[in-house]
Amino acid sequence: MVQELIDNSADEALAGHATRIEVTVLSDGSVVVEDNGRGIPVGIPPGETRPAAELAFTTLHAGGKFDKTDKSSAYRFSGGLHGVGVAVTNALSNRLLVEIHTRDPQGGGYGHYRLSFVDSKLQEALTRVENSQARRHGTRVQVWPDPRYFDSARVNIRELTHLLRAKAILLPGLQVILNLPEQEALVWQYDSGLAEYLGEMLAEAEPITPVFAGEMYQNDDSNGFAQGEGASWALCWSAQGNPRPETYVNLIPTLDGGTHESGFRAGVFEAVRSFMEHHSLVPAKLKLVQDDVTGKMALVLSGRILDPQFQGQTKDKLTSREAYKLMVQTIRDPLDLWLNSHPEAGRAIVEQAIQSAQLRSRAAQKIERKKGSGLATLPGKLTDCESEDIQRNELFLVEGDSAGGSAKAARDKEYQALLPLRGKVLNTWEVDADLIFKNQEVHNMAVALGIEPHGVAADPEQVLAGLRYGKIMILSDADVDGSHIQVLILTLFLRHFPALLRRDHVFVVKPPLYRVDATWRGKARKIYCEAESERDVAIDRLRAEGVKDSAISVQRFKGLGEMNPDQLWETAMCPDTRSLVPLTMSLSDQAALHERFSLLMSKQSAGGRREWMERDGWTADLDI
Structure with a gap:
């Protein structure tokens, strides 16, 4: 609910019309989202009988984000086209209050307008309250979530903090403020954007490469993609751990990744493989796969897609097929150039990838006990x-x-x-x-x-x-x-x-190697001997006792298999007669x-x- 409001304010900042977003969580459970953008339009669109502001909060697919042919449109790279937007925010609230400061539709000065809903139904139609201060513009929405629709009607502060901080990171120069009950306000404003944020993410990690940050957008429509499509990124490789990537599309956080992340990783893999081939680092008889190269890559990616398609209204995963090819082309050449300009970093990446491939190869051969x-x-x-x-x-x-x-x-x-x-x-x-x-x-x-x-x-x-x-x-x-x-x-x-x-x-x-048998005075004797020297000693002893050579026979065992069970029991298995070496x-x-x-x-x-x-x-x- 709240993210829909924040995304609308971020779209204004993305289009260059807002420099500040302020979110306030109040003790009564309501949340206020305010920006200094142009303000929601208050005029009546052609063919309609109600103001645009009222339509936005009550009618599905009434947003102004659908015309992608207009290259000057503020919403050309907005965060999604499901079109339900703040209408869902209103539907899931028991109260909603909108205050708008914008230019009067008929021209002239700026006006202060108000619009309110109770249980999703219009309570106060759009009303011009007063003249605004000189050239004041922006939108303020206060929403009270309806407890009937949620396990908890309280906003998740941790997720909200992460979301707002990300907006500041993705929009360098934008000031983002979060006010919480009985706490000092949190203020974010990043001038160096993604690289600065990635550095904070890796504060406790062990990077093996410097951070590579950059951006690349299409200059025109001649390359199979629309003008302005592309991405900005910051990435590096760490020695340990599996850092969770942070990816965004048109400022919308895609927690489950999607085609833009897959394409970006594929482009990174192609660039690293090209570097390996150029420097003769390809290992013999060891096949690298993409995860060997990108498995320990820390990444912050902000994609800009003309017509993004998401999986579900929460927009956690991008499904646009063309985004894959776009991201491959976006990162491959810049990273290839960077690797060849930083050969030590490239070699560190390759060494890590080879180690990963070797571990994976061993794991694939692992044989478990049945x-x-x-x-x-x-x-x-x-x-x-x-x-x-x-x-x-x-x-x-x-x-x-x-x-x-x-x-x-x-x-x-x-x-x-x-x-x-x-x-x-x-x-x-x-x-x-x-x-x-x-x-x-x-x-x-x-x-x-x-x-x-x-x-x-x-x-x-x-x-x-x-x-x-x-x-x-x-x-x-x-x-x-x-x-x-x-x-x-x-x-x-x-x-x-x-x-x-x-x-x-x-x-x-x-076990014995020899068996010496002797018959003397009607008695049969058998002596087992482990070696030739022991055999010779046994024969000499028998001779000394008067046993004739004709009465002595010697058997050499070729192996245990030649012994019958009685012999094997006596010589190897009977605790009283066997010979053991501990x-x-x-x-x-x-x-x-x-x-x-x-x-x-x-x-x-x-x-x-x-x-x-x-x-x-x-x-x-x-x-x-």
């Missing part, structure tokens, strides 16, 4: 245990499906669970936490464990709250491939699940471990690995 009905959907290959005692439960991460089959038959199903791993696990040392679930084996492990990826600084109590197994057993073949799988799993845990190592949940099972990490170990794993697992450390192997490779006890 969930259903609020519970993690356990992987199909997981053979779970029956017990719910987390401290006792054990999860065996077993190399290969064949070994998994033997382990499944060998396990104690009450507290031992199995998850066979197919092939080599992904090297996750340099993989973001958002992307590790792209690997199915890593996904299966995380879901089975019941925990999310976390960093070394995370609180173990918190991140391990959902842990389903107190012991995590890495069970792989006793060969080079098995060792590699162990390292890959440990890399995953150290990088993305370090709390497991800090709380002593991880173990490596040491893998623990203290806070003091983290730095050294990360340095060593960076050397071993980072793609960027190939040179360092070669140097390390040439220097210390002779110390390794390799089973090749």
Whole structure:
């Protein structure tokens, strides 16, 4: 309601006929809007029987803003053509009083006129009260909102303050005053307009470019647009945050943007892309989109459109199709020139856009853990245990499906669970936490464990709250491939699940590489050995006991899959006979471990690995 009155006063200022707008909120809930424009016409229009002022407040589509062919019209770039305007203000009020100071229709001096309504109906017809002071002109409207039509009949002071301040910003030199009950008057008058306002908006931000302010309007009708159409703007880029743009059309705030904002952003994107191509800054294999460039752009845009079309009477969003092309043409060339005149600012914009594109690319690849009905959907290959005692439960991460089959038959199903791993696990040392679930084996492990990826600084109590197994057993073949799988799993845990190592949940099972069988004096003996040296010691001991060589046989296991369930239970799964290596990490170990794993697992450390192997490779006890 009140904005319709303010917009009419602003139209007078836009046309150059008003220099002051004053709004007063009174304690009785009424609002007064006053300007020093030409005053609402008081004469009777051709073909009508009532004065223009009365028609404006009682009849739809009775405004004087429809003739766009007259290039000298005061309303050529007015704020919208729905035509209902102040008629709606009157319709939603229980009282409305209009006072006009304007030139008499028949010529001569200036007169003071009054017009009033009660419950939207005419109470006092337009009446000439007295002669005005010398050359005094303007309009004063006081309106009492009808509480029947609103949740609250009180004006929103915050929105009103923002609206009035914006009028002062968009119309340099215009004085705007807001009077509030029992408060000192607020007065705005900006001489430098949009640039000054944007500077205030960014007072707490971190701009990475200077403010670029300018304006461009069509000189004539030869470019497909009407003379005078165009825009003024102020923009810059900030380091953080997503500043909300402020856009206007013919001084009307478009809170939801619209085609003028979309076109302006498209023009900015084209100009920045042109700058990148000119300076060979286009990244390889990385496609920039518009939001990468304009996502952190702070913008104040004031468009001037000949015949604006809005979505809804509140005019929050511009829908004029031609406004898109107009704004692209308006900003593209001026910004292109500015970027090439400020190459450092241009490069800062490009760097920010590339970072945004990289983050967007990673986000697009993000793989979420699969969930259903609020519970993690356990992987199909997981053979779970029956017990719910987390401290006792054990999860065996077993190399290969064949070994998994033997382990499944060998396990104690009450507290031992199995998850066979197919092939080599992904090297996750340099993989973001958002992307590790792209690997199915890593996904299966995380879901089975019941925990999310976390960093070394995370609180173990918190991140391990959902842990389903107190012991995590890495069970792989006793060969080079098995060792590699162990390292890959440990890399995953150290990088993305370090709390497991800090709380002593991880173990490596040491399966035997050899089995030595001996028959002596009617008794059969079997000895499992983890390495050749242990095998040789076992054979020497048997010989010392008198066992003949013909009674000694040695079996070398090629892998866990060759073991039958009984053998696997005895050597790897029975708590009384298995051999485990606990893998623990203290806070003091983290730095050294990360340095060593960076050397071993980072793609960027190939040179360092070669140097390390040439220097210390002779110390390794390799089973090749």
